[in-house]
Amino acid sequence: MTALDAVSIITAKRDGGELSDAQIDWVVDGFTTGKVADEQMSALAMAILLRGMSRRETARWTAAMIASGSRMDFTGLSRPTVDKHSTGGVGDKITLPLAPLVAACGAAVPQLSGRGLGHTGGTLDKLESIPGWRAEVPIARMREILADPAIGAVVCAAGADLAPADKRLYALRDVTGTVESIPLIASSIMSKKIAEGTASLVLDVKVGAGAFMKSIDDARELATAMVELGADSGVRTVALLTAMDTPLGDTAGNALEVAESVRVLAGGGPADIVELTVALAREMVRLAGLDVDPAEVLADGRAMDHWRAMVRAQGGDPDAALPVARHTETVRAPHTGVLTRLDAMGVGLAAWRLGAGRARQGDPVQFGAGVEMHAKPGDSVTAGQPLLTLHTDTPEAFPGALAALGSAFDIGVADQWSAPPLLLGRIAR
Numbered sequence: 001m002t003a004l005d006a007v008s009i010i011t012a013k014r015d016g017g018e019l020s021d022a023q024i025d026w027v028v029d030g031f032t033t034g035k036v037a038d039e040q041m042s043a044l045a046m047a048i049l050l051r052g053m054s055r056r057e058t059a060r061w062t063a064a065m066i067a068s069g070s071r072m073d074f075t076g077l078s079r080p081t082v083d084k085h086s087t088g089g090v091g092d093k094i095t096l097p098l099a100p101l102v103a104a105c106g107a108a109v110p111q112l113s114g115r116g117l118g119h120t121g122g123t124l125d126k127l128e129s130i131p132g133w134r135a136e137v138p139i140a141r142m143r144e145i146l147a148d149p150a151i152g153a154v155v156c157a158a159g160a161d162l163a164p165a166d167k168r169l170y171a172l173r174d175v176t177g178t179v180e181s182i183p184l185i186a187s188s189i190m191s192k193k194i195a196e197g198t199a200s201l202v203l204d205v206k207v208g209a210g211a212f213m214k215s216i217d218d219a220r221e222l223a224t225a226m227v228e229l230g231a232d233s234g235v236r237t238v239a240l241l242t243a244m245d246t247p248l249g250d251t252a253g254n255a256l257e258v259a260e261s262v263r264v265l266a267g268g269g270p271a272d273i274v275e276l277t278v279a280l281a282r283e284m285v286r287l288a289g290l291d292v293d294p295a296e297v298l299a300d301g302r303a304m305d306h307w308r309a310m311v312r313a314q315g316g317d318p319d320a321a322l323p324v325a326r327h328t329e330t331v332r333a334p335h336t337g338v339l340t341r342l343d344a345m346g347v348g349l350a351a352w353r354l355g356a357g358r359a360r361q362g363d364p365v366q367f368g369a370g371v372e373m374h375a376k377p378g379d380s381v382t383a384g385q386p387l388l389t390l391h392t393d394t395p396e397a398f399p400g401a402l403a404a405l406g407s408a409f410d411i412g413v414a415d416q417w418s419a420p421p422l423l424l425g426r427i428a429r
């Protein structure tokens with residue numbers, strides 16, 4: 001029998017071994033209770049990043065993360081539960097129109113979301129820019145909102161007891177260069193989604209310059225691992241692979257993205273946001289067993305009604321003016337041509353430096369800060385026309401943001417550009 005102590009587990013993985021179920025249960029439990037130190041878990045995370053985990057190890061690791069806390073249960077609801085999770089990107093405000101849209105189609109959408117860290121924005125930060133809106137919703141109230149056919153969607157913070165080992169491990173990975181491990185990302189995301197108690201789940205796995213996964217092969221591997229983890233735990237799971245080379249929509253920043261989402265719910269908004277919202281909604285509605293076309297529900301205003309009810313249910317005022325940053329700066333096109341590239345990472349970094357994101361967990365964000373994009377790849381631009389407007393309350397942030405944008409776009413000629421697809425693949429089991 002293999003010894004159950006942290007050093008032998010770390011060295012076994014460091015040397016390319018496969019951890020037993022008992023070793024995984026022991027080390028995750030020890031980390032949760034404090035028997036395994038942070039530096040030991042960090043070393044193990046690095047060994048896993050370098051050596052990988054088998055499908056069995058990943059499934060056991062996920063189960064151990066779930067077992068570190070409690071599971072939510074929505075089985076008593078009369079409507080089918082279905083959720084969506086995005087692996088994170090720039091300008092990714094899709095949850096905002098999507099959750100009320102799917103609720104308006106007849107499903108219950110219990111969405112536990114996170115705050116942004118680094119260059120990718122967080123859904124809760126965006127929604128908190130709505131005056132009065134609160135991210136903390138007690139479980140009994142969640143159930144009431146989900147059961148209410150006029151609301152049906154709740155987007156809120158996960159309680160402290162939902163996969164707490166993952167919460168601590170993610171914070172360690174974030175500061176030890178161990179985020180980019182496919183089995184660790186898959187188990188981190190899926191442990192929270194399985195513990196959340198949704199019956200079905202649609203994953204939006206981002207691929208490209210502004211995403212964790214830079215190549216389609218890595219994205220496919222991550223998506224497959226998550227779909228398998230979901231299926232093995234009885235959660236019907238489908239993944240879409242979607243492009244994240246260019247920011248989604250026309251804005252990156254909290255209140256800016258809320259305003260853009262409201263434009264989508266009102267029947268307008270950028271074409272890429274509408275396309276992705278409807279594509280994800282179709283998958284969610286299908287998994288939930290409903291026979292409704294989300295495009296019609298978006299177009300006829302029912303999704304907007306659910307948005308307004310959903311905002312009110314969490315204390316927000318859907319009619320209140322959104323925060324606006326005190327200072328702006330414009331980036332103009334240096335010459336005439338066609339915008340052939342607008343880099344998601346550059347725009348995300350600029351928005352973050354302007355104050356839309358946080359450098360450390362717990363830092364405040366500026367609700368009005370961010371980047372507005374006046375042209376997207378494929379658009380013709382003339383010399384001197386505004387390309388980007390930068391928003392912040394702290395004008396000393398402008399030089400850092402402008403530096404991030406310095407090489408973030410190219411202007412060329414029309415035949416140097418052809419429209420890349422947004423939807424790159426679908427993984428189901």
Ligand code: URA
Pocket residue numbers: 087088170179184185186188189
């Ligand atoms: N999001 C998560 O929740 N976990 C990861 O490991 C990466 C992204």
